[in-house]
Amino acid sequence: MERIVLPQIPNLNQLEIYLDNGGFESAKKAFARTSDEIIDEVKKSGLRGRGGAAFSAGLKWSFMPKTTDKPKYLCLNGDESEPGSFKDRQIFEDNPFQLIEGAIITCYAIGANVAFLYIRGEYHKWIKLMQKAVDEAYARGFLGEKMKETFGIDFSCDLFIHKGAGAYICGEESSLMNSIEGLRGYPRVKPPFPAQRGLWGCPTTINNVETITNVPAIIKNGWEWYSKIGAPKHPGTILFGISGHVNKPGVYEYPTGILLTELIYDVAGGVPGNKRIKCVIPGGSSMPPLRGDQLEGIRMDAESLKEAGSAIGTGGVIVMDEDTILLKVLIRIAHFYHHESCGQCTPCREGTGWMKKILHRIDEGHGTSKDLDLLVSVANNIEGNTVCAFGEAAAWPVKFMIMSFRDEFEKYVKKDVSIPVPNKVHSMRGTAVPLADLLK
Amino acid sequence: MSFKFTEENITRIAQARKKYPTALAAVMDTIYIAQEQNGYISNEVMEEIAIVLGIDKVNVLSVVTFYTMYNTKPMGRYHIQVCTNVSCMLRGAYEIWDGVKEKLELDHMQVSQDSKFSLEEVECMGACGYAPMIAVNEDYFENLNKEKVFEILDSLK
Ligand SMILES: Cc1cc2nc3c(=O)[nH]c(=O)nc-3n(C[C@H](O)[C@H](O)[C@H](O)COP(=O)(O)O)c2cc1C
Ligand code: SF4
Ligand code: FES
Numbered sequence: 264m265e266r267i268v269l270p271q272i273p274n275l276n277q278l279e280i281y282l283d284n285g286g287f288e289s290a291k292k293a294f295a296r297t298s299d300e301i302i303d304e305v306k307k308s309g310l311r312g313r314g315g316a317a318f319s320a321g322l323k324w325s326f327m328p329k330t331t332d333k334p335k336y337l338c339l340n341g342d343e344s345e346p347g348s349f350k351d352r353q354i355f356e357d358n359p360f361q362l363i364e365g366a367i368i369t370c371y372a373i374g375a376n377v378a379f380l381y382i383r384g385e386y387h388k389w390i391k392l393m394q395k396a397v398d399e400a401y402a403r404g405f406l407g408e409k410m411k412e413t414f415g416i417d418f419s420c421d422l423f424i425h426k427g428a429g430a431y432i433c434g435e436e437s438s439l440m441n442s443i444e445g446l447r448g449y450p451r452v453k454p455p456f457p458a459q460r461g462l463w464g465c466p467t468t469i470n471n472v473e474t475i476t477n478v479p480a481i482i483k484n485g486w487e488w489y490s491k492i493g494a495p496k497h498p499g500t501i502l503f504g505i506s507g508h509v510n511k512p513g514v515y516e517y518p519t520g521i522l523l524t525e526l527i528y529d530v531a532g533g534v535p536g537n538k539r540i541k542c543v544i545p546g547g548s549s550m551p552p553l554r555g556d557q558l559e560g561i562r563m564d565a566e567s568l569k570e571a572g573s574a575i576g577t578g579g580v581i582v583m584d585e586d587t588i589l590l591k592v593l594i595r596i597a598h599f600y601h602h603e604s605c606g607q608c609t610p611c612r613e614g615t616g617w618m619k620k621i622l623h624r625i626d627e628g629h630g631t632s633k634d635l636d637l638l639v640s641v642a643n644n645i646e647g648n649t650v651c652a653f654g655e656a657a658a659w660p661v662k663f664m665i666m667s668f669r670d671e672f673e674k675y676v677k678k679d680v681s682i683p684v685p686n687k688v689h690s691m692r693g694t695a696v697p698l699a700d701l702l703k
Numbered sequence: 704m705s706f707k708f709t710e711e712n713i714t715r716i717a718q719a720r721k722k723y724p725t726a727l728a729a730v731m732d733t734i735y736i737a738q739e740q741n742g743y744i745s746n747e748v749m750e751e752i753a754i755v756l757g758i759d760k761v762n763v764l765s766v767v768t769f770y771t772m773y774n775t776k777p778m779g780r781y782h783i784q785v786c787t788n789v790s791c792m793l794r795g796a797y798e799i800w801d802g803v804k805e806k807l808e809l810d811h812m813q814v815s816q817d818s819k820f821s822l823e824e825v826e827c828m829g830a831c832g833y834a835p836m837i838a839v840n841e842d843y844f845e846n847l848n849k850e851k852v853f854e855i856l857d858s859l860k
Pocket of ligand 2 (some may be wrong): 323395432449450603604606607608609611612650651652653654
């Protein structure tokens, strides 16, 4: 199987080796064509975002205004903070120049002269590796003013690294832009969308690092080639990060549409002690979990996972064996989202706190069956009522973990319940027992 | 005691400033540089950052308090970060966390008397496939168990 994002070429992270293997030839090819042709090529290839939402990359680029007197920007999202995701760092480490080449092609396609590569602050080592690659690319005329000479074109672009400082929310695209502008990482209300008003109010495109690293290969081999790899509606390869209870955790590049069971058993070496699987989260901690007894036949692409009741997310697969206490896992996940909520919207800020409290109460042995319903209801009240999709990210794991594993969660709670609701009629008039009282 | 950036750091800040169309955007880089020089971000440091960039101090303050990697008090020479998020947890991170707490006699965000160690329970560090992991200052240590973590701690002078 051919790998696109992380080819099996030793020392590809050295510029000479990258050049020996056709490096920056795609950029040359791209610059000989019009920007519209490039956007069209990527659109037809079917490339979809690898940052979570699997949105068509070419389509996103086409939203950028053609005529504007403002500068345009590209943001490369390397925030990589979703628990279970650890793939972008592999690109920084092993194939930084393909990312840079993808960035300059994308800049050319959307008409941007500046790209910001946002890398999470904890990745000190990978920021240094990436900076080294960027410096080399500048020195050799693959970035900056010298590009005009290198490629013999009237186009150039800069690439700057912006170092995050520990905030999961900054992976959300509008929060990321605020962070680059030097503000708190508060997400912005949409619309306007980034292509209309992004960085400093200018048209901006945001793509995940892995998405952009695919671009040179698409330009090199053409859209038809790319569209035939993997699942037809979600083509290409994905860097699957497999973690948790498997014998060989790590990052593996495989075509989309690979069987989840094949990934777990053949690629990642199965479960230690040959234990059975209780639960798999297929795309980073905010995606709905799958039951271990229902994994057969599930394929790893956006459409198939949607059908199975989950989503591809970042491709971060977390495997949990039969001895895992899901309540503990869910408490940890709820803790994370409570901790990371930026606090702008009440449902998210308060709801994540409530979910955590209720789960702790269950863990202390004071939970009832009604609490499980309450959790689902709190989650439902967050979902769809917030500024950004963090609301869903926080609500989904709780809601779907409980819905899919109700049998297991019932074991953690008492059956009999008597929650005092003094007067039904009153509660209908909006004097319902405050949530706080119910939880006492 | 007032804080002043070193000559070298003033140059680095000017360099960072060039990446952006506004001075405000260079604030995150500048806070990092200040933290490197001073160890943590005090009131005086924030004032100096504001002056050097020509921005409002309140803008510096809001950024310093929003992000977890900026310290507003001195940390230990070795800042130990233990990830306990899901992937690490599934592979024994809490055993490590409890072990380290006990060994260093510190809890989350505490600093030892001699300022040698500080401890933090962190969220996912992007090392889930090499779990469990800890970070010491800027360096990751992966595929650990409690014994290996203790070895690392003992090796820190
Ligand atoms: C709470 C939250 C966190 C996110 N974190 C990341 C992240 O760390 N990296 C990333 O690429 N996308 C992240 N995203 C998705 C981005 O908002 C955006 O959709 C993505 O970067 C677009 O790139 P793509 O179309 O190439 O996938 C996050 C979204 C949300 C709501
Ligand atoms: S949903 Fe949560 S993270 Fe997103 S803006 Fe609202 S409070 Fe902030
Ligand atoms: S869960 Fe610990 S590094 Fe991701």
